[in-house]
Amino acid sequence: MPPDALQGKIMKRLTQSGALAVAALSLSVTSSHAADAKNGQVLAKKCTVCHGKIGVSNDPEVPNLAGQSAFYIEKALKDYRQGTREDRRMTLMAKPLEDADIKDLAAWYASIKFTAEAPE
Numbered sequence: 001m002p003p004d005a006l007q008g009k010i011m012k013r014l015t016q017s018g019a020l021a022v023a024a025l026s027l028s029v030t031s032s033h034a035a036d037a038k039n040g041q042v043l044a045k046k047c048t049v050c051h052g053k054i055g056v057s058n059d060p061e062v063p064n065l066a067g068q069s070a071f072y073i074e075k076a077l078k079d080y081r082q083g084t085r086e087d088r089r090m091t092l093m094a095k096p097l098e099d100a101d102i103k104d105l106a107a108w109y110a111s112i113k114f115t116a117e118a119p120e
């Protein structure tokens with residue numbers, strides 16, 4: 001077999017096993033998802049118009065999310081998604097979110113440092 005053909009064969013093998021590895025990886029991600037704040041930051045691009053770039057809102061009707069606990073954010077998003085909490089904007093935003101997206105979004109907002117200071 002000419003070396004080129006051999007190389008082609010090896011590359012094909014590698015690509016196939018690579019695809020398998022990726023498939024196995026995504027399977028393990030869906031079964032037990034470790035929250036990924038970096039991915040949450042990417043997903044949060046569609047939230048920034050209302051909640052601000054780092055979860056601090058300028059709109060008095062929109063709550064801050066920066067530094068909020070991941071537990072609370074996750075619960076709020078699931079409540080909107082299933083309709084136990086309703087808001088015309090948030091119900092729309094939460095409907096298409098997968099559990100893994102919610103975990104990542106919650107991890108992102110929870111990871112933002114936010115400090116509070118009591119008035120003098």
Ligand code: HEC
Pocket residue numbers: 043044046047048049050051061062063064065072073074076077086087089090093105
């Ligand atoms: C069109 C504006 C808008 C967009 C876009 C939006 N939100 Fe909201 N969000 C709101 C408003 C308004 C509320 C308060 C609703 C209420 O009173 O329940 C809210 C509430 C929330 C809450 C509950 C906060 C609390 O303190 O109880 C969470 C969590 C949240 N949003 C996350 C998100 C995430 C994550 C995205 C992006 C996927 C997003 N929002 C996109 C307007 C928006």
